[in-house]
Amino acid sequence: STYCKTIIEHATAVQRSILAVNLDPAAEHFDYEVMADIRELIHLDDAMEDEELRFGPNGGLVFCMEYLVENSEWLKEQLGEDSDDYILFDCPGQIELYTHMNVMRRLVNMLHSMDFQVCAVFLLDSQFMIDASKFFSGVMTALATMVNLEIPHINVLSKVDLLDRQSLKQLSR
């Protein structure tokens, strides 16, 4: 969400129009306007509070994303027909959606079928880069996501500003 906010602010400063869509059914707040919000279709609470479904947070989130893909007409309607749009989709953070499930891949396929050119921007906490086991975990997670989604993919290190001097040295190394 911070990435989306920052890019939208940058776009405004350079007089480009970038739209945003919230695809996180559990989002509590974000500091930018969206053209569509999955929570209007389904909210995580709907899946967790339903007497029949009785999902926990993870199962509920997967259910919501599958519900979105199965109700693709809703998203198509929200996105409209303007082919020049540049749209940021703020996606949920649960990593299994990207590494070994196919729901986000199905979402990508759906966007492709609507003639969107889709690029993944993978945010990785820079803390992951300064410790050997976390480094491998972060790199392998990014790789699994690339293999799973099969689209152009940009890895972005976030929270670099929070690293201390020692960690920054480690990061450059």
Ligand SMILES: Nc1nc2c(ncn2[C@@H]2O[C@H](COP(=O)(O)OP(=O)(O)OP(=O)(O)O)[C@@H](O)[C@H]2O)c(=O)[nH]1
């Ligand atoms: N200092 C600093 N804080 C950051 C940075 N990126 C994110 N944060 C903070 O980290 C917290 C989580 O960031 P979000 O952008 O909400 O992360 P998210 O992945 O959208 O979170 P979910 O809603 O769980 O999907 C917020 O308090 C942000 O202000 C960064 O680059 N530097």
